[in-house]
Amino acid sequence: MIELLLEPFGYQYMVKAIWVSALVGGVCAFLSCYLMLKGWSLMGDALSHAIVPGVALAYLLKVPYAAGAFFSGLLAALAMALVRVRTQLREDAVIGIVFTTFFAAGLLIVSINPTSVNVQSIVLGNILGISDEDVVQVAIIAAISLAILVARWKDLMLVFFDENHARAVGLSPTRMKILFFVLLSACTVAALQTVGAILVIAMVVTPGATGYLLTDRFGVMIWIAIAMGVVTSAAGAYASYFLDGSTGGLIVVFQTVLFLLAFVFAPKHGRLAAVRAARTVEEAGL
Amino acid sequence: MKTPATSSSLAAGPTPSIVVAGVTVRYGNGVTAVHDASFALGPGTICALVGINGSGKSTLFKTLMGFLKPAKGMVSIAGMEVRQALKRGLVAYVPQAEEVDWSFPVLVDDVVMMGRYGHMGFLRIAGKADRDAVDDALARVNMLEFRRRQIGELSGGQRKRVFLARALAQGGRVILLDEPFTGVDVKTEDQIVDLMRELRSEGRLMLVSTHNLGSIPDFCDQVVLVNKTVLAAGPTETTFTHANLQRAFGGALRHFRLEGQALHEDADARRVTVISDDERPLVLYGERDHEKLADGGKVNGERAPGREGRSS
Numbered sequence: 001m002i003e004l005l006l007e008p009f010g011y012q013y014m015v016k017a018i019w020v021s022a023l024v025g026g027v028c029a030f031l032s033c034y035l036m037l038k039g040w041s042l043m044g045d046a047l048s049h050a051i052v053p054g055v056a057l058a059y060l061l062k063v064p065y066a067a068g069a070f071f072s073g074l075l076a077a078l079a080m081a082l083v084r085v086r087t088q089l090r091e092d093a094v095i096g097i098v099f100t101t102f103f104a105a106g107l108l109i110v111s112i113n114p115t116s117v118n119v120q121s122i123v124l125g126n127i128l129g130i131s132d133e134d135v136v137q138v139a140i141i142a143a144i145s146l147a148i149l150v151a152r153w154k155d156l157m158l159v160f161f162d163e164n165h166a167r168a169v170g171l172s173p174t175r176m177k178i179l180f181f182v183l184l185s186a187c188t189v190a191a192l193q194t195v196g197a198i199l200v201i202a203m204v205v206t207p208g209a210t211g212y213l214l215t216d217r218f219g220v221m222i223w224i225a226i227a228m229g230v231v232t233s234a235a236g237a238y239a240s241y242f243l244d245g246s247t248g249g250l251i252v253v254f255q256t257v258l259f260l261l262a263f264v265f266a267p268k269h270g271r272l273a274a275v276r277a278a279r280t281v282e283e284a285g286l
Numbered sequence: 287m288k289t290p291a292t293s294s295s296l297a298a299g300p301t302p303s304i305v306v307a308g309v310t311v312r313y314g315n316g317v318t319a320v321h322d323a324s325f326a327l328g329p330g331t332i333c334a335l336v337g338i339n340g341s342g343k344s345t346l347f348k349t350l351m352g353f354l355k356p357a358k359g360m361v362s363i364a365g366m367e368v369r370q371a372l373k374r375g376l377v378a379y380v381p382q383a384e385e386v387d388w389s390f391p392v393l394v395d396d397v398v399m400m401g402r403y404g405h406m407g408f409l410r411i412a413g414k415a416d417r418d419a420v421d422d423a424l425a426r427v428n429m430l431e432f433r434r435r436q437i438g439e440l441s442g443g444q445r446k447r448v449f450l451a452r453a454l455a456q457g458g459r460v461i462l463l464d465e466p467f468t469g470v471d472v473k474t475e476d477q478i479v480d481l482m483r484e485l486r487s488e489g490r491l492m493l494v495s496t497h498n499l500g501s502i503p504d505f506c507d508q509v510v511l512v513n514k515t516v517l518a519a520g521p522t523e524t525t526f527t528h529a530n531l532q533r534a535f536g537g538a539l540r541h542f543r544l545e546g547q548a549l550h551e552d553a554d555a556r557r558v559t560v561i562s563d564d565e566r567p568l569v570l571y572g573e574r575d576h577e578k579l580a581d582g583g584k585v586n587g588e589r590a591p592g593r594e595g596r597s598s
Binding site: 037151155157158160162164168171217 | 351352353372373375377378379381385386387390391392393396400401403404408409410436452456458
């Protein structure tokens with residue numbers, strides 16, 4: 001039995017998949033704490049779809065895929081800003097139009113050049129088949145992002161909480177927000193490999209949302225989110241060996257299960273606690 | 287290293303002041319929000335910033351916070367450029383209640399500690415001086431027992447006091463307060479005013495944007511009246527006049543005057559004047575037609591009902 005459970009660790013590609021997934025899952029979870037508090041979740045979704053054509057072109061032209069992804073993400077952000085300034089359309093409509101356009105362009109590029117890139121590996125991720133060069137890219141992106149986040153998490157929190165006060169202590173909110181979006185783009189690119197473009201959004205929303213239900217302190221929330229991101233990502237990669245299923249799908253299913261548990265059982269903000277509180281009020285009223 | 291913000295002395299460091307000279311501020315879309323505005327304030331001052339919504343009050347605040355750069359003119363705080371003053375943590379800001387995300391996962395402690403960020407190193411690790419300053423600030427606003435609460439669980443007045451504590455922990459010498467009395471009951475308002483008087487006696491400079499015309503003569507020694515520019519600025523006794531208010535508010539101001547038969551059955555010549563911008567009104571009670579409103583003719587402690595929880 002134990003032999004069977006340890007079997008995945010005997011394969012180098014499995015070990016690689018597990019630790020790369022855990023690393024990416026942790027960094028994405030860190031970012032999720034900020035993203036969900038600002039109501040920017042849709043923006044994260046848009047970003048993850050918008051980088052697809054860049055990645056496809058990068059593979060086609062044999063340049064590092066991170067460069068292509070960054071370029072098309074930037075283009076999408078500019079396109080969104082342009083449409084928003086030039087029309088009366090609401091933000092969600094603008095985001096919807098731009099990211100589907102980019103995603104469609106990406107699919108088109110992939111389908112026209114089926115030999116150079118596999119559509120599945122971009123849209124659904126392919127961590128089990130990740131190449132060594134890509135592992136290096138992902139590891140560098142994740143490590144740098146993590147280092148920056150560890151150093152600046154309090155400043156980012158302050159900017160997200162109260163821009164005026166951030167200014168009063170000498171921070172530049174604009175610069176911090178740009179830093180955040182650069183980190184988000186970078187980590188979205190990294191996560192593309194593990195869960196694919198469609199499911200990246202779960203990685204940068206669900207852990208933060210779960211942490212939010214479990215604590216009233218931002219620092220604690222970050223720890224909960226990271227732990228959740230690392231464990232579910234590693235577990236997803238590990239379990240995909242036995243189930244022979246999509247790694248990304250498994251990771252996101254695990255995250256959703258944890259979120260649902262928190263949603264129901266969280267000591268203060270869960271549904272059961274809410275019902276209990278309501279009952280106490282009722283009894284006190286009688 | 288910087289000294290901890292102990293509660294009383296401001297002896298060391300720059301003297302608080304605000305100088306706005308000929309300032310014109312334009313927004314990106316070309317709209318001029320404030321034109322040729324000038325006023326100057328010194329230490330030990332509580333100054334009311336009064337005007338209708340859209341008169342440029344928040345533009346002036348944003349300019350003092352360095353968020354907007356004047357197209358013309360000059361702003362200086364404590365004798366230095368705004369950016370310099372901000373870098374040295376001299377300017378503290380107490381936000382309007384609507385500006386704050388009350389569901390943000392931070393405790394009272396965490397918010398007050400944010401006031402210390404400017405005193406900490408790159409990684410923002412709190413030292414003993416920072417923790418002491420937070421304790422002092424919480425004690426001064428009487429919020430020590432609530433320090434482990436999430437900020438959304440507090441009442442309106444408690445929420446205000448948390449942000450005042452943050453300004454204290456920061457050691458701000460110039461404190462900008464944006465509508466501090468909105469959504470706050472009269473008892474809390476009095477507590478806040480008492481605290482502000484204490485801070486004034488320590489030599490700090492406070493600029494308060496408010497719609498509570500009635501409380502201004504109570505605690506503000508200076509008034510700046512704005513409407514796209516500074517209409518009048520100076521000591522409350524000489525500046526906070528009926529004529530100036532009329533200029534600042536125009537038709538937006540409600541003005542009731544009761545005299546003669548409407549007020550008395552006898553031939554008493556005295557009359558009551560009520561001036562209101564939909565917040566706590568200014569009530570004048572006296573015989574003469576008041577050019578000066580703050581000359582003692584005001585009925586102190588007269589509280590108008592029905593203003594609680596209103597926002598402008």
